[in-house]
Amino acid sequence: MIVVRRPQDEEELASLVREASGHGAPLAIEGGGTRKGLGRPVNAGITVSVGGLHGITLYEPAEMVIGARAGTPLAGIEAALAEKGQMLGFEPPDFRRLYGTEGAPTIGAVAAGNLSGSRRLWGGACRDSLIGVRFVNGLGEIVKSGGRVMKNVTGLDLVKLQSGAWGTLGVLTEVTFKVVPRPEVTLTLVIEGLPEARAIEAMSAAVGSPFEITGAAHLPAMAGAPARTLLRIEGFAFSVEYRAGALAEQLKGVGALGRLEAAEADALWRDVSDGAMLSEPRDRAVWRLSVKPGAAAGAVAAIRASRDVTALYDWAGGLVWLATPETGDAGAEIIRQAARQASGYATLMRGSEALRARVPVFEPEPAPIAALSRRIKASFDPAGLLNPGKMHAGI
């Protein structure tokens, strides 16, 4: 029997954690429940929903900063920002289509997962935009780190540690992000029919140009459509026009650059960021590989030699999405080996609970790093109550 507790404020949440720590009772932490499937299955009798902690606490457009309680739906944040012509700079992904889940993704879970979409290439990752957090640690203490200003080196940066800890180092109660202006114009250029290795060279050339490419993705040939390489340019109208022309000139040896309709392009970038193109068939495992961009196509070729995979490239090749059947270890061993050879690592993004229990979801850590991770975990959550085992056994 899983009990769901839904505290209404930070104090109540802290006392709930203190109470749980009194009994040594582990807690599963939930925002909107849309990424529940991410990570190792958590074995906890009590689920703490932060959904009761909601509301924007600070929004100063002229200071480019927004703060909100952790359970605030992401959609509400994005709407408030859009009203003032701003946005989160890292294009947070929404994995509902990938997981087939419902519910509303929360800003706290976005922060806890450090998950970033296509714009990460230019705008930095979620953790680069996150400038302040409040959280409840495993002792039930309310802790703050960072703040509401963009430049801050006062003390150890616990903000970064919390981002990507998936709730294993604390329950986030409030998060503050720096934000960026929404571009006046977005233009997506497309080259059709490039083989993967060529596509990555083209994206590398584009990203190495002065034209501030905010998205570079390569989609495989699908459902009769040819492979497409997408390059996104954003900014003021005068700038975007000029840059599109200059980029086309620079890449003319590679192929002709077409333009996508704005609506089609927006939907495509959403699909890329959200991993939605790999959501079907649903019984396939989905991996995310973060690698040296130039080595991405080689890594995929190595995996393909022994497995049936569909691959999609984002971040100019730095991020590879892979779908593969769940048979055996769902490719874990060869995928991780290929990722390591490409100076990177792999995360199992989607898989059945059984698969996620038998295959490490997050990249296994070398011994000295694993020892550090355990000591860091203990420094926040000595009894191991928060999302126990979410990332690694014991973490």
Add this chain to the structure above:
Amino acid sequence: MGAIAFPTPQAGILARRESILAGLAALLPPECLITSEDERRAYETDAFTAYRRVPMAVALPRNTAEVSAVLAYCHAEGVPVVPRGAGTSLAGGAIPQEDAVVIGVSKMNRILEIDYANRFARVEAGVTNLAITNTVSAEGFFYAPDPSSQLACTIGGNIGMNSGGAHCLKYGVTTNNILGVTLVLVDGTVVEIGGAAMDAPGYDLLGLVCGSEGQLGIITEATVRILRMAEGARPVLFGFPTSEQAGEAVAAIIAAGIVPVAMEFMDKPAIEICEAFAKAGYPMDVEALLIIEVEGSDSEMDATLARIVAIAREHGVKTVRESKSAMETAAIWKGRKSAFGATGRIADYICMDGTIPTGQLPYVLRRIDEIVKHYGLRVANVFHAGDGNLHPLILYNVNDPGEAEKAEEAGNDILKLCVEVGGCLTGEHGVGIEKRDLMHHQFNRVDLQQQLRVRAAFDAQWILNPAKVFPLDGRAA
């Protein structure tokens, strides 16, 4: 000065000096170990020169293996270690203590790999900030964070302090531009964190190490992101009759969706000091100056500047002067980047580094003026206007002990003010010893204890740079 305490040197360590030096000599060739009093004195302080402590020895290892051996030895012997880059810290982060061994990375200054296609460079920790940009600039690339000390400061020190610079508004600070490090842990274990990929797995150790002020380990190599330079860059000078108007113009520019690559503010005393030094053509008949830089092709810069100028006019700008040549551009930036040095020519100064929400600017500037007047001193303000990172330079006479003390007190009052209005004690220079005892103003006991427990996960015995960052009392977690 002297209000900032150092821990009492441990007599037991001082008594073992000879055997410790012998132990170090077994690990390093003679040219990598400094033991004579004269030569050690060169390392007694950093750019926070009011405090000095001569270290027991200075080790200058040549590679990761030597750093590991020295650190493992010091750890086993319980000897404190102070990591050091170029010693340009303004917060006293690299100041030694009498019972410590300084481990300097200055001999580790090779560029190991440059990969334009994948946009990174791998360098040893002692490589200077500017050397990275200079190495890749021929191919049109650069390393973005640009502290004014970039000619001297090292990438290891930049990571230690999470350094910023004038161009961080667009490109971020050090932590946003580092992809990986080789870190030697206190017991000598070498770990690789991150690398050529954009993200690293597991807890964000890289983010934790950035700004950790030499307390978690010694960085021996770094993989940094390099970016393609814009086609062109052009700074423009905007002179305003009042600081308030300059502040409002900054807010309006951001509200219009424009994020220039830099927006630097100087008040009248700072303008006078910098103009006398750099002859950059700064307007002298204004109370506040903004240097705003835009990037792009000529036509893009023209169009962006037209929008900025229109906004500035709405806010009463008195003078607008665009750079017309590379020489003028260089002079404009030389004036700004030598603000500290130029100030040093006319008086002794301490440089503050608080950050405030930019909306509080007019109030904070007024209060800074009152605080400094209260102590009978003068102040020149330069700061990064886009992100609210202030650098009030408090002028005083170092030979007058009364003035020195007052300058320190005025500085503390200003930093407390920054925290009060919702900002922080340090935006880019770090805590070091300078702001250590002010940490209570920003963090409560629980916040600090959490940080101390994380610190202990790396260095339970307080070997690494122990006099810094955390108030000396209340350290037992």
